[in-house]
Amino acid sequence: MMGQDFGTWMQGVQADVERALENYLPAASAVPAKLHEAMRYTALGGGKRVRPLLAYASGALFGGDAQALARVASAVEMIHVYSLVHDDMPCMDDDDLRRGKPTVHVAYDEATALLVGDALQAQAFQTLADIDTVPPARLVQMLRLLAEAAGSAGMCGGQAIDLDSVGLSLTRDELERMHQLKTGAMLRVSVILGALCGKDLTSTELEALKAYSKAIGLAFQVVDDVLDATADSATLGKTAGKDAADNKPTYVSILGLDQSKELAEQLRREAHEALAPFGEQAQRLRELADLIVQRKA
């Protein structure tokens, strides 16, 4: 697998994850059909699959079992997709376009969007709980980590802070804290859950992974802010320039464009340094850090 170039590996994982989501999401023919159809509409056929890629890369480093990794990747992606569906609703960001397609509340209706998100969250825990190649005690730990990353001490908490920050001028520390919850928590847990599909981690290995995932979690958001300020909607597959229009504090509004780009580059280097103990074996994680910082959408 290490012989493959990065692009080929990435496409292979994305195809794997698409198949896994196809399998682990309820069939569109199962009752209630409209809900299941809407869950599949939003979860399948698109997305960069950054969280699954992180889980696979980290899982490969520790010899993670393939079935377990497919379930971890699907679970973190389901949580991510549910958060997008709810985030796009009129009472939140009120966005009509996501991954180049009409958002769920536009393609269906608001009530369906609400239930799609709720059901995807439950489906994520179910998908993870069905892993049967990881010892139960560790699986409980993994379910616990996913719940924490998704909840009020993680992603939901970050969104709540984000909501309350509209129109405020945050300090850089406050902005970082918000993003380490809002986007960072799920990116970090993707790395850790992938690793937990394999052999036991030493505390040194765990700390190295945490340092790596903290750096790329933040880098991801800095780059998101840069892209929101510089790219167009067609490239992003979502409405560009929303942050400024919504009067939201961003890295670009606090640091300016050039310093934001420099910060992203610095975080990329920190991610690489954190991986030093793993040597060559961590090549995919390094490449993902590069991808996160150098992406154009």
Added chain:
Amino acid sequence: MMGQDFGTWMQGVQADVERALENYLPAASAVPAKLHEAMRYTALGGGKRVRPLLAYASGALFGGDAQALARVASAVEMIHVYSLVHDDMPCMDDDDLRRGKPTVHVAYDEATALLVGDALQAQAFQTLADIDTVPPARLVQMLRLLAEAAGSAGMCGGQAIDLDSVGLSLTRDELERMHQLKTGAMLRVSVILGALCGKDLTSTELEALKAYSKAIGLAFQVVDDVLDATADSATLGKTAGKDAADNKPTYVSILGLDQSKELAEQLRREAHEALAPFGEQAQRLRELADLIVQRKA
């Protein structure tokens, strides 16, 4: 404990559950404070706690550990409360009053209500995963059962069918199928999760519990429909007469009031019969069946 009268036992459990929720919900002082405050506003200080009562009654029958039961009870109540918060939102039932208090989107705002529900769902899985007095393999099974009951094959699925049924004339079978998902799934899983906090269940015992919980799950909804048609808002602590106003199919609209009351009574008897194998020990579960059918709110 069996020496206590039912009312005293029930109050004891309700006080236990209130304390447990106080503990297992994030502190209102923890960041993000507004989100945590809103989670506590809606989850604490009210509610009949029917699902926790079922878990405690069933747990007592199998010698369930007290800490595990408190966590199971809190988890099922958190899922229930999150579903109420989302259900009350303008895009769903648009209700201003719940348990005699302004609903979350009225007391706070819609975006906060959305996040409160999302975060409570995650908190439920976290609270359950933190049980340390049940063998891990069984705990994984419990987490899986909770996810299934909460998701598109359970509660969320029932709500989706409910949404699509507005203005339709369902058959009695279709109405039953909807309610066995919408309300029944979480009531049934409360009984089963409570039991799983104790000794191993034989398949006969599991089947008896399933028959009991199926009967009371349906009875609960039949009585809900009867109360919605007959009680006033002050007694219910929520807006009465909503179903007819919303043109929703109910047992009362399909069977009429008298036959609906008869059906509830028949289901109460079925619940009692299902408990026969347990003898005297199942007294609390019998009393809960009576409470569910004979309640006035």
